[in-house]
Amino acid sequence: MLLPALILVIIFSYIPMYGVVIAFQNFNPALGLFGNQEWCGWNNFISLFELPNTWHVIWNTVYLASMKMFLGIITAVGVSLLINEVKLKWYKRYVQTVIYLPNFLSWIILSGIFINILSPQDGIVNNIIAALGGDKIFFLGDNTWFPRILIATDVWKNFGFGTIVYLASISSIDLQLYEAAEIDGANRLHKMRFITLPGMKMIIVLMMVLSLGNVLNAGFDQVFNLYSSVVLESGDILDTLVFRLGIGEAQYSIATAAGLFKSAVSLFLISASYLWAYKFANYRIF
Amino acid sequence: MIGPLRTKLKKLDVFTVVNTTILFGITLICLLPIINIVAISFSSKTAAAAGEVAFWPKEFTIAAYKFLLRRTEFWRAMGVTLKRVALGGCLTMLITLLTAYPLSKSESEFRGRTAFTWIFFFTSLFGGGLIPGYILITQLGLMDSIWALVLPAGVQVFNIVVLLNFFRQIPKALEEAAIIDGANHLTILFRIFVPNSLPAIATITLFVMVGHWNSWFDGLLFMNFPENYPLQTFLQTMIIGKDFSIISWSDVIGRNEISEKTVQSAQIFIGALPIMMVYPFLQNYFVKGLIIGSVKE
Numbered sequence: 001m002l003l004p005a006l007i008l009v010i011i012f013s014y015i016p017m018y019g020v021v022i023a024f025q026n027f028n029p030a031l032g033l034f035g036n037q038e039w040c041g042w043n044n045f046i047s048l049f050e051l052p053n054t055w056h057v058i059w060n061t062v063y064l065a066s067m068k069m070f071l072g073i074i075t076a077v078g079v080s081l082l083i084n085e086v087k088l089k090w091y092k093r094y095v096q097t098v099i100y101l102p103n104f105l106s107w108i109i110l111s112g113i114f115i116n117i118l119s120p121q122d123g124i125v126n127n128i129i130a131a132l133g134g135d136k137i138f139f140l141g142d143n144t145w146f147p148r149i150l151i152a153t154d155v156w157k158n159f160g161f162g163t164i165v166y167l168a169s170i171s172s173i174d175l176q177l178y179e180a181a182e183i184d185g186a187n188r189l190h191k192m193r194f195i196t197l198p199g200m201k202m203i204i205v206l207m208m209v210l211s212l213g214n215v216l217n218a219g220f221d222q223v224f225n226l227y228s229s230v231v232l233e234s235g236d237i238l239d240t241l242v243f244r245l246g247i248g249e250a251q252y253s254i255a256t257a258a259g260l261f262k263s264a265v266s267l268f269l270i271s272a273s274y275l276w277a278y279k280f281a282n283y284r285i286f
Numbered sequence: 287m288i289g290p291l292r293t294k295l296k297k298l299d300v301f302t303v304v305n306t307t308i309l310f311g312i313t314l315i316c317l318l319p320i321i322n323i324v325a326i327s328f329s330s331k332t333a334a335a336a337g338e339v340a341f342w343p344k345e346f347t348i349a350a351y352k353f354l355l356r357r358t359e360f361w362r363a364m365g366v367t368l369k370r371v372a373l374g375g376c377l378t379m380l381i382t383l384l385t386a387y388p389l390s391k392s393e394s395e396f397r398g399r400t401a402f403t404w405i406f407f408f409t410s411l412f413g414g415g416l417i418p419g420y421i422l423i424t425q426l427g428l429m430d431s432i433w434a435l436v437l438p439a440g441v442q443v444f445n446i447v448v449l450l451n452f453f454r455q456i457p458k459a460l461e462e463a464a465i466i467d468g469a470n471h472l473t474i475l476f477r478i479f480v481p482n483s484l485p486a487i488a489t490i491t492l493f494v495m496v497g498h499w500n501s502w503f504d505g506l507l508f509m510n511f512p513e514n515y516p517l518q519t520f521l522q523t524m525i526i527g528k529d530f531s532i533i534s535w536s537d538v539i540g541r542n543e544i545s546e547k548t549v550q551s552a553q554i555f556i557g558a559l560p561i562m563m564v565y566p567f568l569q570n571y572f573v574k575g576l577i578i579g580s581v582k583e
Binding site: 001002004005006008009011012013014015016017018019020022029032033079082083085086087088091094095096097098099100101102104105106108109111112113114115116117121122123124127156160164187188189220221224225239242243246247252255256259260262263264266267270271 | 301302305306308309312313315316317319320322323326334335336337339340380381384385387388389402405406409411412413414415416417418419420421422424425426437438440441446471472496499500501502503507518521522525526547550551553554557558561562565566569573
């Protein structure tokens with residue numbers, strides 16, 4: 001029963017893993033993955049880190065990924081607290097249905113939408129700014145605004161889906177705690193602040209720990225579809241660099257080196273975060 | 287008696303009103319960008335160009351959709367997507383079921399279970415990255431083949447883990463009774479495990495199909511010819527890459543009721559529509575499936 005999955009995993013996961021040897025070769029595509037390639041040690045890594053932008057790109061990646069995760073968790077927790085207080089069943093369901101929606105749409109669709117509404121010529125956001133007497137802003141072509149837009153639109157897409165986990169953890173809080181608090185004269189804000197939020201502490205810490213493994217995942221789909229050459233300085237991330245070097249310029253070896261750098265660091269971070277989560281929250285994956 | 291009760295009700299009401307309003311605002315933030323695009327797609331060229339369209343179509347017209355209806359490029363891309371959703375959905379689900387079942391056993395029932403689980407799990411910790419994967423597909427000769435979009439997505443470890451955790455909660459007695467009746471493993475899987483984990487299977491199927499519908503990068507990488515692009519890749523090159531070699535805009539320019547902007551908006555809406563229609567119905571399932579599958583004592 002395991003055979004089909006094993007074959008697919010060996011071909012499409014383990015052979016590419018072996019393929020990271022390209023990072024240590026002067027790779028000639030004509031000879032192929034298993035061909036007799038010329039080895040060059042760490043030279044590709046040395047050239048990679050001598051590129052003028054590499055460290056800057058790594059900084060962009062870490063900054064964008066961390067901000068997205070941090071603000072994403074805060075927003076999801078906050079909205080979960082609000083949803084939890086809704087007593088009308090149909091309204092709760094309406095809110096949940098709507099906020100889950102963006103998660104299911106691709107960055108192609110969403111980029112198309114955001115490029116449109118943020119357009120400096122005829123986008124609705126700039127029309128509103130102009131109507132209020134402000135100056136139009138080229139959101140996607142301005143190095144101050146571009147990272148903010150990346151972070152905001154990512155939070156916009158993902159916070160709703162994030163609430164599922166937090167709402168589940170709220171539903172496991174002991175109801176007697178609320179009853180006891182009511183007798184002591186607590187109002188709904190008190191209960192939210194002193195019972196619900198502390199009850200979610202575990203899951204919030206757990207989600208933060210688990211997101212550590214994604215510090216180098218700044219969201220290729222989003223950045224690739226929203227960025228342009230004018231915002232490379234503030235928006236270029238590791239994955240887009242790999243794509244431009246590897247697919248754009250066919251510099252396979254350096255691009256693989258950049259990819260391997262990312263995979264290796266991520267492997268370390270993910271393992272550390274799982275171990276940590278296991279130790280502190282007894283979290284197990286399987 | 288009535289006095290304090292009334293103030294209590296009043297207090298409650300302020301909180302409820304504020305809370306309801308904030309949440310309504312949040313749902314608007316989620317919906318308005320999408321509504322804006324839909325409104326533009328149903329508006330006239332002049333209204334869209336003047337930036338007059340907000341959340342309701344201006345000078346209502348379905349010209350953009352009529353125009354799209356006759357674009358063979360668009361429907362060919364839609365065809366590729368439907369093919370990959372059907373083919374990829376079936377393949378991935380079959381593999382997920384067949385793999386989750388043995389891995390849900392304990393080490394004493396299935397020796398080597400832990401080792402096999404790690405072989406699969408490790409692929410979610412480490413990957414070769416973009417370039418080795420790309421070169422592999424070229425060397426396998428899968429370029430421009432639908433299989434390049436389907437096979438690499440065949441094994442999805444996260445989904446297998448969710449399902450195997452679900453399988454473990456099925457009472458052992460059911461399985462033991464079936465074994466006494468002479469059932470083999472395939473029968474147990476499809477007659478006992480599958481019917482007892484429909485919420486999880488529905489959830490995973492939804493995610494797999496949405497994943498295939500939304501995928502665009504593999505199409506861009508592995509398809510040399512635009513006629514093999516799935517819909518999302520087609521939209522990517524059209525709307526974001528602004529690659530007009532694929533579709534000719536000459537017959538758009540001469541018309542007065544449609545423009546690039548209204549047609550793009552219509553394409554975006556059609557690309558999002560199937561998902562918007564399907565997921566609310568599966569919402570109960572996926573919330574339940576996700577929680578039971580991922581939360582363990």
